[in-house]
Amino acid sequence: MTRLQQLTCALAGIGLSTISTAHAADWPAPIKAVEARGAKVVGTFDAPGGLKGYAARYNGQGMTLYLTPDGEHVLIGSLLDAQGTDLGQAPLEKLVYAPMGKEMWEQMEKSAWIADGSPKAPRIVYLFSDPNCPYCNLFWQQARPWVESGKVQLRHIMVGMLRPDSPGKAAALLGAKDPQAALNAHEAAGKDSTLKAADKVPGEIRKHLAENLDLMGEMGAQATPSVFYLDDKGRLQQQQGVPQPDVLAKIMGSQAE
Structure with missing residues (x-):
């Protein structure tokens, strides 16, 4: 099981109302729920279809979160366009992997x-x-x-x-x-x-x-x-x-x- 799958399983069945919202960043409740399970959101990016993209770090890996237009739900994983391009890869490279690589090297x-x-x-x-x-x-x-x-x-x-x-x-x-x-x-x-x-x-x-x-x-x-x-x-x-x-x-x- 991958770390992303582990986090997804950890979130399953947990109501958002049971997650503490005491976080420094004023993220929407579903994003705070993901952070409460161990991820660290480091930035946002534009996404199609009314979604809002979030870049996060989890156990040394980058992952993308997509907040639904109603602000009540979050999708975790890849978002592909008609050509099969993962729209989260470029944001992850800029927001997660580049600074994380510099930090690890240091x-x-x-x-x-x-x-x-x-x-x-x-x-x-x-x-x-x-x-x-x-x-x-x-x-x-x-x-x-x-x-x-x-x-x-x-x-x-x-x-x-x-x-x-x-x-x-x-x-x-x-x-x-x-x-x-x-x-x-x-x-x-x-x-x-x-x-x-x-x-x-x-x-x-x-x-x-x-x-x-x-x-x-x-x-x-x-x-x-x-x-x-x-x-x-x-x-x-x-x-x-x-x-x-x-x-x-x-x-x-x-x-x-």
Whole structure:
């Protein structure tokens, strides 16, 4: 079940009179009902047929709401014209995804990450990485041509989620004297890595790992590696898991030399 379906089901059977209308924005009652179930309305847009469009965020995704002309009901989902064009996509891009992408990028910049590559690289790629993740290691290997040529800097946002010793290993990397060297040594060794979990994790590093895991969830990432990059139009894009060669080129911004 998608998040949109979850919200739709949550709204089903709930009378509008039972929803609190104590919201900062003076939205109509049906829109307030949607907000009361966890969505955040961020703007309005014109819609045909006497409808009024609303753009909202829900669990890291954009969705469109359409208020009926009587102001008493709201439709949740896509509105298509005769050519099959979703009339809500452009408003969602402007009102939800563009500002949300900028916000998420800034959050990743502030997170606890380990750099892999030159700080002067023209392209930055973030990924949520677990020390015990074999697919993170595969992505590290895939990225070598771009990283070693100075074209891309990978920023590993360390999390510990796959195995009981993952948090300790992530802490060991973050707390190393040279985190970049420690990470590259671990990844280069692959299955033969000798990385040991930290016996005692300093409070600050424990805090960083918890914040990284929370950020991963906020960004809708469910597995490692979860890769985030900006496309040619500056829009935030996500890749779950190891990418195929054509997708890898898009992530890195060019073909490998």
